[in-house]
Amino acid sequence: MSTFVQSAEKRHLEHLAIIMDGNGRWAKQRGLPRVAGHQQGVEAVTRIVDECVRHGIRYLSLFAFSSENWGRPRQEIDALMGLLLQYLSSQRQKMLTERIRLRVIGDLSRLSEPVQSALVDVVRETSQGQTFTLILALSYGGRDEIMRAAKQVARHALDGHLDIDQLDNKSFSAFLDTGDLPEPDLLIRTSGEVRISNFLLWQAAYAEFYFTDVLWPDFDAVELQKALAEYSQRKRRFGLTDDQTEPQIKESND
Ligand code: FPP
Numbered sequence: 169m170s171t172f173v174q175s176a177e178k179r180h181l182e183h184l185a186i187i188m189d190g191n192g193r194w195a196k197q198r199g200l201p202r203v204a205g206h207q208q209g210v211e212a213v214t215r216i217v218d219e220c221v222r223h224g225i226r227y228l229s230l231f232a233f234s235s236e237n238w239g240r241p242r243q244e245i246d247a248l249m250g251l252l253l254q255y256l257s258s259q260r261q262k263m264l265t266e267r268i269r270l271r272v273i274g275d276l277s278r279l280s281e282p283v284q285s286a287l288v289d290v291v292r293e294t295s296q297g298q299t300f301t302l303i304l305a306l307s308y309g310g311r312d313e314i315m316r317a318a319k320q321v322a323r324h325a326l327d328g329h330l331d332i333d334q335l336d337n338k339s340f341s342a343f344l345d346t347g348d349l350p351e352p353d354l355l356i357r358t359s360g361e362v363r364i365s366n367f368l369l370w371q372a373a374y375a376e377f378y379f380t381d382v383l384w385p386d387f388d389a390v391e392l393q394k395a396l397a398e399y400s401q402r403k404r405r406f407g408l409t410d411d412q413t414e415p416q417i418k419e420s421n422d
Contacts, residue, residue: 181399183227184220185352185375187367190359190383203247208385210251217302219389223396227301229352231367235275235309249283256286269297273345274308303349310369317343346371354399358384376402
């Protein structure tokens with residue numbers, strides 16, 4: 169096991185989230201169509217899932233398609249959905265063999281019927297996987313997710329199933345798409361952009377951020393190790409003092 173693997177464990181990196189950015193620029197730099205960048209982006213996804221499993225990371229959330237991405241040209245949306253379908257059919261058996269569980273978050277009702285049903289099938293088939301959870305954010309926006317959760321909370325309150333005065337961070341979180349999942353410890357964004365772009369707005373409240381200029385199709389095991397090494401140097405205080413957080417008491421946030 170490498171030093172980086174050990175340090176990731178030491179700092180309890182349980183959940184990694186990634187904003188995979190730069191596919192289009194990667195393709196443009198090579199005079200290729202944007203879809204070629206997305207194709208290489210899928211290769212990077214496959215690579216990084218393997219690396220996360222190897223590092224003992226338990227959850228990986230990937231921002232695969234944002235609510236705003238619906239505004240892209242139809243051809244690019246169709247290409248992305250095609251790549252997603254290919255990814256699901258090519259990875260399904262591997263997920264089952266390696267006990268990898270697939271989860272999806274986002275407003276899935278906006279996805280086409282074939283995409284929805286392929287997702288539902290793989291999510292159901294892999295639901296017992298306990299080695300690793302891959303969370304794909306599709307048609308996802310953090311504000312939209314919080315809004316949908318707020319509407320559900322309101323409905324429960326109106327139906328008399330929920331006492332609004334009892335609502336707290338923990339019980340509200342349960343209404344989010346990520347309800348039963350841990351919060352991300354580290355959020356990586358590739359391609360030099362330094363913003364969160366509506367990804368896991370609520371859940372990333374105490375996440376560490378790591379930004380790299382590397383474009384997503386070029387993100388590999390070495391780049392992941394750099395991010396993990398940096399994360400292992402960070403002091404996470406969750407709003408407390410240094411004295412209070414030595415040794416780390418992540419659970420204090422719950
Ligand atoms: C950002 O690059 C990337 C996306 C909008 C889509 C990410 C999708 C994939 C990596 C492939 C599909 C995923 C799976 C899991 C099968 P960009 O197009 O915004 O790049 P640019 O900013 O350089 O134009």
